Amino acid sequence: MSAAPILRIRGLRTQFPTDRSLVRAVDGVDLDVHRGECLGVVGESGSGKTVTFLSALGLIAPPGVVKADSIEWEGRDIAHLSAAAMRALRGREIALTMQDALTALNPALTIGTQINEVLVAHGAVHSAAARRQRAQELLHLVGIPEPASRLRAYPHQLSGGMRQRAMIAVALACAPRLLIADEPTTALDVTVQAQVLELLSELRVKLNMSVVLVTHNLAVVAEHCDRVAVMYAGQVVETGPAARVIAEPRHPYTAGLLASLPALEHPELPLTPMPGRAPDPARWPEGCRFAERCPLREAACSAPQPLRVVGDGEARCWKAREDAPTVEDAKLRENGA
Secondary structure (H helix, E strand, O other): OOOOOOEEEEEEEEEEEOOOOEEEEEEEEEEEEOOOOEEEEEOOOOOOHHHHHHHHOOOOOOOOEEEOOEEEEOOEEOOOOOHHHHHHHEOOOEEEEOOOHHHHOOOOOOHHHHHHHHHHHOOOOOOHHHHHHHHHHHHHHOOOOOHHHHOOOOHHHOOHHHHHHHHHHHHOOOOOOEEEEEOOOOOOOHHHHHHHHHHHHHHHHHHOOEEEEEEOOHHHHHHHOOEEEEEEOOEEEEEEEHHHHHHOOOOHHHHHHHHOOOOOOOOOOOOOOOOOOOOOOOOOOOOOOOHHHOOOOOHHHHOOOOOEEEOOEEEOOOOOOOOOOEHHHHHHHHOOO
């Protein structure tokens, strides 16, 4: 895409000191989100997906430490904004929905009160009557029936799917331009999962907003995302158009994720799980972090692997194309160096 990204993250590192050592949960992440697109961010648990976006939004509490070369929102560097400025940005311009709506929503407050709090905090709607009207409109927008009465409901009085919709309504209260949905189908049955994902797709088009879909499910990415970024061991290992990445993965980890999925066309075929486990984030290996689990590893994999521009995407593997330039090389060319 030629247009400048709406969110541009460069050199993001997030560390957590422990009694044992320093845990580098996110370690040099570069990521772009473009205007109007749905970006899928995929990886197994512990790969750094959620921490990446919590870090970008200033939501990592001490003793966690976040460092970045830059975090740009619509061309403005927000990496060093004050806490007050970040609070003003979150919710109004960038919104976040967490994995479990039952724990993310306040159990002691009604859905209407929680939407009202967001509107008051950002000064989006000034009168109580207008805020109530806006809350009803939001519940209607996300497909909750009888919105006027549901405003008086507490989270535990709603079904799992309705709670998820209510949490999305809270996130959309101030019409953000980017919605980060972190595992939005957690703990929902298959039918409700499909409904929630379809709702997000419809809202993206209707509201002309960008969506980041954080998930471990490549099938979800294939159906709902324009592009995908695959994360492993605190790093982005592959990016590209979702359809191409799923059809022709360029990193062995992406290929391994796809091989571990059941094939609808051949249900009799056994799954191919990846051997081993991800490395310890307190002791990342010096070379390729996937090498110990990779069936294609060679001696060259013991060296650090930069993210390389390969065709319509990027891959952190020297085998993707041996003469491919690194992302750093591409940056130097952009700057005329």
